[in-house]
Amino acid sequence: MASKVSTPGSESSSVQDYVKTIYALSEWHDEPVTSSRLAARLSVANSSVSEMIRKLAELGLVNHTPYRPVELTADGRRLALAMVRRHRLIETFLVRDLDYRWDEVHDEAELLEHTVSDTFIDRLDARLGFPSVDPHGDPIPTAAGAITLPDALPLDSFDDGHSGRVTRISDEDPQLLRFLAAEDIGIGSPVEVLGRAPFGGPLQARVGTGTGARDFSFGKELTGAIWVESVGRHAGCSLVP
Incomplete structure (x- = not known):
């Protein structure tokens, strides 16, 4: 027990x-x-x-x-x-x-x-x-x-074409949270990695589905703060000290 x-x-x-x-x-x-x-x-x-x-x-x-x-x-x-x-x-x-x-x-x-x-x-x-x-x-x-713990990784960990849903967003920076809220990006938002700009440029991602989907360019601070769970993977790791 x-x-x-x-x-x-x-x-x-x-x-x-x-x-x-x-x-x-x-x-x-x-x-x-x-x-x-x-x-x-x-x-x-x-x-x-x-x-x-x-x-x-x-x-x-x-x-x-x-x-x-x-x-x-x-x-x-x-x-x-x-x-x-x-x-x-x-x-x-x-x-x-x-x-x-x-x-x-x-x-x-x-x-x-x-x-x-x-x-x-x-x-x-x-x-x-x-x-x-x-x-x-x-x-x-x-x-x-x-x-x-959800089976999630930072957005910048995924390859181009990978789809998932936002599972966690770091709360270290209130301004970052306010930006995401203004863009209607939150827990559960569908996200797809479209590609990366060359020479360490921003990550291109599509957030949302259907006619409501929008494309964004996310810099390193955002891609490290947004954690994504792959589509179809819901099990986490339960830990009891």
């Missing part, structure tokens, strides 16, 4: 933010989580990251050897998933029930996720109908600690 997601308790909000960020940096990209990547994501000095990593190691939340990438322990991963669950359920609630735009919810969720109780989160989950993804397509961990 899967254990329940760890309950955020006596940890400081900084500890909670760090383990969540470590998880987020490795959720979609198979790249080592280094101190410099953490410092860049959290907009803090490298020295602050080093100090916090030592604290996280003392708490048993990360494994870390100096000058090597940092990795979450089983306890660290459970805490990270608990915070991810809170964040993404709150984002979903803000968009569905309070008419927030998808580019507005991140900062609100960052504040609220540290203050609400587990009872509130569980009841919010039930109120929302136990959603599997948030407004950006990021998977929401269950109360049991399972998370299902």
Whole structure:
């Protein structure tokens, strides 16, 4: 039987933010989580990251050897998933029930996720109908600690002629989200790779179907932020820590 997601308790909000960020940096990209990547994501000095990593190691939340990438322990991963669950359920609630735009919810969720109780989160989950993804397509961990990652890749990973549907859009840049919303590109949008301009130029893609289809030229920032699942492939990988 899967254990329940760890309950955020006596940890400081900084500890909670760090383990969540470590998880987020490795959720979609198979790249080592280094101190410099953490410092860049959290907009803090490298020295602050080093100090916090030592604290996280003392708490048993990360494994870390100096000058090597940092990795979450089983306890660290459970805490990270608990915070991810809170964040993404709150984002979903803000968009569905309070008419927030998808580019507005991140900062609100960052504040609220540290203050609400587990009872509130569980009841919010039930109120929302136990959603599997948030407004950006990021998977929401269950109360049991399972998370299902869609079988998706960044748009720039696909060959010319490949078709699929938008499954996830990175929420790191609110301006990017606003641009896509203005162009009516969102989760579930059909997309086909038409080709690439020479010498590292933009990717040409068709979004939509039939008479509503439109052609776009997407630069590297957009093609890396838009994640696509191939047509006919719906199964993800369910992971339980």
